[in-house]
Amino acid sequence: MIEENVSLPRIHYLNSHYGWKSWLLTTDHKRIGLLYMVSITLMFFLGGFFALLIRLELLTPQADMFNADTYNKFFTLHGVILIFFFLVPSIPATLGNFLIPLMIGAKDVAFPKLNLLSWYIFVIGSLFTLWVVAVGGIDTGWTFYTPYSTTFANTHVIAATLGVFFTGFSSILTGLNFIVTIHKMRAPGLTWFRLPLFIWSLYATSIIQVLATPVLGITMVLVAVERFAKVGIFDPALGGDPILFQHMFWFYSHPAVYIMILPSLGVVSELISAFTWKRVFGYKFVAVSSLMIAIFSFIVWGHHMYVSSMSIYAGMLFSILSYLVAVPSAVKVFNWTATLYKGSVSYDTPMLYALGFIGLFTIGGLTGLFLASMGLDRHLHDTYFVIAHFHLIMVGGAVMGYFGGLHYWWPKMFGRMYPEWWGRLSALIVFVGFNLSFFPQFIIGYLGMPRRYHVYAPEFQVLNVMSTAGSSILGVGYLLPLVYFIWSLRYGKVAANPWKAKGLEWETASPPPPENFLEQPIVTEEAYNYPTRPAQPVKHGGKLTGGFAQPAGTAGKGREAEVV
Amino acid sequence: MSNAHSPVAHHFYTIEQQKESATIGMWLFLATEILLFGALFTAYAVYRYKFPDAFMVASSRMDWKMGGLNTLFLIISSVTMVFAVSSAEKGRRGGLLGFLAATGFFGTLFLVVKYFEYMHHYHDHDVPGLNFQWTGAPELANGAQIFFFLYFFMTGLHALHMVVGLGLLIWIFLTAYWGKYSPEYYNPVEMFGLYWHFVDLVWIFLFPLLYLLGAHLPPGGGHH
Numbered sequence: 001m002i003e004e005n006v007s008l009p010r011i012h013y014l015n016s017h018y019g020w021k022s023w024l025l026t027t028d029h030k031r032i033g034l035l036y037m038v039s040i041t042l043m044f045f046l047g048g049f050f051a052l053l054i055r056l057e058l059l060t061p062q063a064d065m066f067n068a069d070t071y072n073k074f075f076t077l078h079g080v081i082l083i084f085f086f087l088v089p090s091i092p093a094t095l096g097n098f099l100i101p102l103m104i105g106a107k108d109v110a111f112p113k114l115n116l117l118s119w120y121i122f123v124i125g126s127l128f129t130l131w132v133v134a135v136g137g138i139d140t141g142w143t144f145y146t147p148y149s150t151t152f153a154n155t156h157v158i159a160a161t162l163g164v165f166f167t168g169f170s171s172i173l174t175g176l177n178f179i180v181t182i183h184k185m186r187a188p189g190l191t192w193f194r195l196p197l198f199i200w201s202l203y204a205t206s207i208i209q210v211l212a213t214p215v216l217g218i219t220m221v222l223v224a225v226e227r228f229a230k231v232g233i234f235d236p237a238l239g240g241d242p243i244l245f246q247h248m249f250w251f252y253s254h255p256a257v258y259i260m261i262l263p264s265l266g267v268v269s270e271l272i273s274a275f276t277w278k279r280v281f282g283y284k285f286v287a288v289s290s291l292m293i294a295i296f297s298f299i300v301w302g303h304h305m306y307v308s309s310m311s312i313y314a315g316m317l318f319s320i321l322s323y324l325v326a327v328p329s330a331v332k333v334f335n336w337t338a339t340l341y342k343g344s345v346s347y348d349t350p351m352l353y354a355l356g357f358i359g360l361f362t363i364g365g366l367t368g369l370f371l372a373s374m375g376l377d378r379h380l381h382d383t384y385f386v387i388a389h390f391h392l393i394m395v396g397g398a399v400m401g402y403f404g405g406l407h408y409w410w411p412k413m414f415g416r417m418y419p420e421w422w423g424r425l426s427a428l429i430v431f432v433g434f435n436l437s438f439f440p441q442f443i444i445g446y447l448g449m450p451r452r453y454h455v456y457a458p459e460f461q462v463l464n465v466m467s468t469a470g471s472s473i474l475g476v477g478y479l480l481p482l483v484y485f486i487w488s489l490r491y492g493k494v495a496a497n498p499w500k501a502k503g504l505e506w507e508t509a510s511p512p513p514p515e516n517f518l519e520q521p522i523v524t525e526e527a528y529n530y531p532t533r534p535a536q537p538v539k540h541g542g543k544l545t546g547g548f549a550q551p552a553g554t555a556g557k558g559r560e561a562e563v564v
Numbered sequence: 565m566s567n568a569h570s571p572v573a574h575h576f577y578t579i580e581q582q583k584e585s586a587t588i589g590m591w592l593f594l595a596t597e598i599l600l601f602g603a604l605f606t607a608y609a610v611y612r613y614k615f616p617d618a619f620m621v622a623s624s625r626m627d628w629k630m631g632g633l634n635t636l637f638l639i640i641s642s643v644t645m646v647f648a649v650s651s652a653e654k655g656r657r658g659g660l661l662g663f664l665a666a667t668g669f670f671g672t673l674f675l676v677v678k679y680f681e682y683m684h685h686y687h688d689h690d691v692p693g694l695n696f697q698w699t700g701a702p703e704l705a706n707g708a709q710i711f712f713f714l715y716f717f718m719t720g721l722h723a724l725h726m727v728v729g730l731g732l733l734i735w736i737f738l739t740a741y742w743g744k745y746s747p748e749y750y751n752p753v754e755m756f757g758l759y760w761h762f763v764d765l766v767w768i769f770l771f772p773l774l775y776l777l778g779a780h781l782p783p784g785g786g787h788h
Contacts, residue, residue, distance in 0.1 A: 229693025239706025
């Protein structure tokens with residue numbers, strides 16, 4: 001972080017209009033991003049609350065606080081709320097909405113009114129879900145498997161599926177808006193391979209949102225209709241096929257994992273570059289790997305269904321294809337690591353989140369390979385090993401990326417800094433708490449503890465207590481930023497670009513004016529075109545000279561570049 | 565740059581940029597629609613493979629003449645829609661209004677025929693979840709129930725798209741009547757045309773898959 005002596009701009013998007021109408025009827029992508037941020041923060045803490053209740057029950061092997069039915073509702077609500085109402089919209093709808101037009105030099109997204117409409121649809125979906133929470137919950141698991149959900153469950157399945165249906169359409173419209181925006185609204189000179197990697201990853205995310213979500217939407221409607229009208233589309237007693245439901249569900253819900261993680265991968269690329277002060281190594285490979293992940297994401301869903309009675313030959317194909325996803329994912333991790341090499345790394349809060357992300361994403365990804373192999377999956381299926389694996393990707397990955405991005409762009413969004421010391425502390429607490437929560441779960445899962453039970457064999461207690469302890473630490477780590485972010489809105493130090501980061505979003509004022517840029521920017525350089533930083537004097541031919549260290553990839557350019 | 569009367573929205577720089585954005589957006593929207601219907605076509609394929617005889621016999625309970633008539637209505641409405649877009653492009657307001665009205669007329673005829681078909685099935689106790697009673701061979705009952713469920717769900721979703729389309733058409737007609745469109749700016753007409761053709765195209769797939777499987781069987785769900 002670099003000390004700045006700046007003052008807030010006189011007119012910016014936050015103070016240009018006043019009153020509740022100026023927020024609820026806004027078409028400004030920045031304000032819509034904030035509307036999303038407030039909504040998903042509520043959902044985040046609600047879903048997290050259910051997680052804590054789950055962990056509390058699992059402190060002891062017996063049923064202490066909740067019976068099986070209540071416990072089933074808690075893990076279902078935890079999953080439904082955090083997946084559909086927090087993780088899927090998280091980075092795209094908040095940071096994406098706020099940053100895409102700024103990063104590509106546009107005044108707004110291509111369809112501003114549609115953008116506001118998607119927020120309202122999201123709110124409608126959320127209200128359905130909150131209603132379900134209020135009137136007694138749902139106990140099917142977030143996967144809504146049939147025929148339990150359609151025939152046997154006596155909880156509020158229809159309202160929950162309709163909530164998911166609505167939020168799905170919000171997601172589709174956001175993705176559609178972003179794709180068109182990235183295609184048609186780029187500033188002159190901003191060619192595809194000059195785009196920030198965050199834009200590439202959101203483009204790939206949007207493709208999945210647009211193409212996968214409609215299938216989930218119609219599947220949810222089928223479940224609701226079957227339950228309401230007692231028809232037999234998925235009910236085996238009436239000739240229906242529950243496996244068809246699983247296919248249709250995972251056709252969306254596997255790609256959805258990439259809806260959650262791809263934006264984080266993009267954020268981390270931005271953070272790695274900004275805090276090493278270097279162009280991301282292998283920029284083109286990192287950019288294209290996002291698209292590869294999006295494409296692969298559509299052809300691996302069967303790895304959720306190895307034990308479902310699906311054909312073993314289909315399983316073999318899905319297994320091989322699932323291994324392939326490791327390739328573009330590894331491309332990213334290796335390239336980030338190569339970027340760190342000889343970079344001038346600074347360990348500000350966003351970078352701590354990014355580094356934590358890399359480690360957890362790598363382990364989460366590698367354990368995914370265990371689960372992609374059919375033989376091992378027979379042992380690990382529906383155990384805590386699976387829970388640990390996908391929490392590493394979704395929480396250790398997606399949420400860490402979201403928090404890293406929030407800290408990094410906070411001064412851009414509000415013109416004020418959060419307290420850096422508290423930021424680093426929270427990043428550390430989150431990392432420690434996260435690992436303590438989920439690493440024991442790999443072991444208890446491997447030893448055979450199944451998911452979705454509120455009682456367990458006594459020999460698993462020590463590891464479960466560790467996990468519960470970790471989750472309470474994690475909870476503190478998440479509450480801290482909530483407190484100091486709100487504090488910083490008023491008392492934070494005024495900042496414009498405290499990282500001295502490159503990118504169009506940093507070239508306008510912080511907070512940006514309502515129209516983003518006072519005149520249309522014209523792009524003449526690559527992304528992350530960082531000048532070389534003055535470094536320690538280096539030895540040349542045995543003599544000390546006052547030259548500059550030349551980071552990889554900028555050799556030859558460095559001497560012309562401006563030194564800051 | 566833009567002013568209050570310009571058709572170019574404030575965040576676009578040129579009318580071409582606006583037009584191309586709308587066009588890409590519309591095609592993407594149609595892609596989502598293909599996936600929406602695609603899931604149902606997948607379910608149809610799975611169950612037709614599972615219950616080939618039941619699907620054939622249940623399909624013979626469809627009135628292919630009414631379905632055929634409706635196919636004709638939709639094809640005609642697509643042709644009139646093409647002429648409507650062409651009139652807008654050439655700035656012929658009268659032609660635009662006339663062809664839009666014709667499109668709406670044939671679209672409405674489609675829904676009227678569909679209404680009578682649904683009523684007919686209702687009286688024959690063909691509606692799953694409402695009054696489904698299978699009088700044919702008992703071993704075909706499950707497959708036939710799924711066939712009829714898919715029939716009502718898919719044609720119902722299609723009819724919903726027709727209703728939305730007719731609502732949009734009224735809006736396009738009114739804005740055309742108020743003189744909003746010109747050869748320089750008629751993009752909404754063209755975008756609506758894309759939507760209309762898409763909805764017609766869905767029907768072109770639905771008709772043979774639902775109506776014609778048992779066309780060689782005696783009417784009324786006989787055995788073979």
